Amino acid sequence: MEFLVFTLDGPMSAWGDISPGRQRTSWSRPSRSAVIGLIAAALGIRHGDNESLGRLHDGLSLAVETLRRGKSLVDYQIIEMPTEPGLRKYRKEHGSPPPTRGASLECPETHTLPSHREYRVDASYRAAICRRPWSKGPALEEIREALVRPKFQLYLGRKSCPLALPPKPECLFADDVTSAFDRYATLMGQLGDSLSSGVGRILREDTSDGEIWSDVELANKFERSAERRDVLLSSDVRRPRRFSVRREVLLTRDHSASILSAPAEEGPQ
Template identity: 40%
Template sequence: MEILVFQLYGPLASWGSPAVGESRPSSDHPGRSALLGLLAAALGIRREDAANQQALASSVQFAVKQLAPGQVIRDFHTVQVPKRDRKARYTSRKEEMAFSSERLNTIISRREYRCDGLWRIAVTVTGNSDWTLQDLEAALRRPKFMLYLGRKSCPLAAPLFPTIVQAEGLQQALSGEMPPVHEQQKRWLGLSDSVDYYWEGEAGDLQAQDTRYPEDNVVSRERWQFKGRREHHARVKEAG
């Protein structure tokens, strides 16, 4: 089984989860939408390029090994929104802002971030993919657009180290062939011997303990439309 593995680390990350009102929470690990966006940016696929965005989405599956979820940090932002109008229907942020300042209100938006999180990502491709793992590895080494951890204010703080490995399953792939995490780093990041795995499809060497249904499967990147998907999870105790 050939798998592309890379790591994500930054002082701040924000992995968007379903938002209600002014609250913008963050998941504890990168979801499918965030990882697709990162690969698309590396490949140079623009958000409005619906054909290639959809082709990429149907070409790859992801798995995440969460070494450290990071500490939750909450921040406050002021955001402009149109004044209440029961007759108005907005399909995009651009339409919401297409008014003079007299018809806009300012509200406080609460946003969550993850501080000092560390994740390892595995990517597999389908048989009819337009991109090989070698293409994706090369793109991550020399990305066409800037890569970030969920928000543009959350840049990467360590190399991705993209590597293609041969493994019997996702756990084996995500547990080797990467820069090791030393004892000092473990203490700094608050790492333990128990780690969380999240994955799509078949894992090979992991047994699912529960299955979740996050709403982060991209329908349209341009219109910000998403649907649910199956995500398996297991918490595993690993030595070293």
């Protein structure tokens, strides 16, 4: 199988959980929507292009390896929001609710709300993707070139979380996704030996015991499974984004062909 493997490393990252309202929590590992969104940004696909985003989501299988979980950091913010009377007045005047965040601040009445947003600090991951048989999206080599020279800014879940290192994407062949991560780790270790101490340390990160969570179709054997609502259904800039549920599994590094069948749910950590 052909895989595209790349690195996601930054001082801060945020992998959103289901968090309506003022509490914005984060998972300890990247979500599918965040990784596919990063690829879409590299390719130059804009928000609202549901057809192109849908081809990416439908045509790619994903696995994520955690090198460092990092630590949780909760940031306190305040948000200016329209009041209910202000929204009613806006709808009466314009015939529809505010289409954007900027438009909502034009409501005649606003108020301030506190917000708590969780981030992961000093976390590092590697992601692997492969094309599904029915994929109509871009080839892996095209995605690799886009990650090297992205059209839009790449970030780790939120715009305030830029990458600390280039993603270093590599296309390679392997029997399974675990082997793909191992081969990539070897390549990065060789590259890290030739670079400065700080960058080299990150590239040489030991992954022999790193957790790998993947889409079910990439699993030969797994320990447990979890459900995440992170498959993008709609990215209309004028409406809240909608997501569907995906099942992901925690792989073992034993290359046995058997599959465990008893799922166990896991929540944010």
